[in-house]
Amino acid sequence: MKRTLEQIIRKWYPSLSKGQQKVADYLMKHQEKSAFLTASELGKEAGTSETTVIRVSYVLGFRGYSDMQQTIREDWLDQGQVDNEEEADVFKRVVREEQEIYERLPSQLDLVDAQKAVDALQAADKVYIGSHGSSYAAGYWLYYSLRRWKQGVFLSEPSGVLVEDLSDLTEDSLFILFSFPRYRKEGKDLLSLARRIGATVLVITNWRFSPLGREADILLTTEEGRTTDYHSIAPAMTISEMLVQGLAEQEENDVSSKKQQRLEMLYAHQNIYLE
Structure with missing residues (x-):
């Protein structure tokens, strides 16, 4: 050698x-x-x-x-x-x-719970999305996409919890929480506030026995049964896309259609997109 x-x-x-x-x-x-x-x-x-x-x-x-x-x-x-x-x-x-x-x-993926999540999205008067740390990107994507179809969609601050952000939620609102390792305390604080208000709680997490998965009204998981230390946020983006597409197919009211029309007019006027 x-x-x-x-x-x-x-x-x-x-x-x-x-x-x-x-x-x-x-x-x-x-x-x-x-x-x-x-x-x-x-x-x-x-x-x-x-x-x-x-x-x-x-x-x-x-x-x-x-x-x-x-x-x-x-x-x-x-x-x-x-x-x-x-x-x-x-x-x-x-x-x-x-x-x-x-x-x-x-x-x-529990398709019954997935449909419940879409129905809750459609019925909610307001939607608040909580995501912190590594989950923030998925939360922001869902926030951006939902605003094309619904009014009254809010997103948590990446740095912490502002109680004022949840002050407009009601019993008819939907609170969506992204919670992935390492699980952030801010998520638990937000969930507790949403519970006190009486809003429906949808948790998107890696498995049903995660710290906040057990407290959900509706639970969607991404990595059930895996024993590896590797965790991915990508499936959470996929579930978010599924929720948005499900909502888009169910939304046929004039409010959503007019909102889409106004957005497209604004996009064209501002020349936002390259194509």
Whole structure:
């Protein structure tokens, strides 16, 4: 098995002079840069001379500086290949985890509860969405999408709980909470306030035994039965899209249609979209 330059240097390092050790130290610390330096340039970088660099190559068993530099380049390229393979392994692992979650989602999703959620959305006089930390992106997406179809849709602040935000909710309102690991205390505080008001509570979480999943009137989960520490927010976005599409298909009243028409007119007038 071919030895790397670092292995060769470590073997001969004790026999090198102080000046030669400077070159050896530089080679181990700056392998990528060394692959493209001339002997003269390397000597200057290491604080020695071109002659010392050439002597080091002979002491290490090479036929000269060019031969040593070839090994430096090969080691650097090999290391790059290892790094790329490790990065590729990470990407593949994430894709596999996401794929497994999505494959399980249709079978674990309770379609009765999903329909209840859509019905509650349609019937609600107001909708308040609570999401914090890693869940905030999913909450914001649902908030943005629902406002195309409903009036009176509100979103929690990402940094904390404002009691005033829930002051307009009634017993006919719907409170939607996104709660994923690590579960935030703000979610529990918001849920308690919604309960006190009497609003219907819809919780979207990773599994039914999560801290707040057990307190829901309507529960939608994304990762039932998984034992891995890997958690994904992507299925929560999928469930959000499902709710919006379900609402869109059920909404046939004039208020929603007129709201859509006004929005499209505003979009066109402001030239918001590229196409």
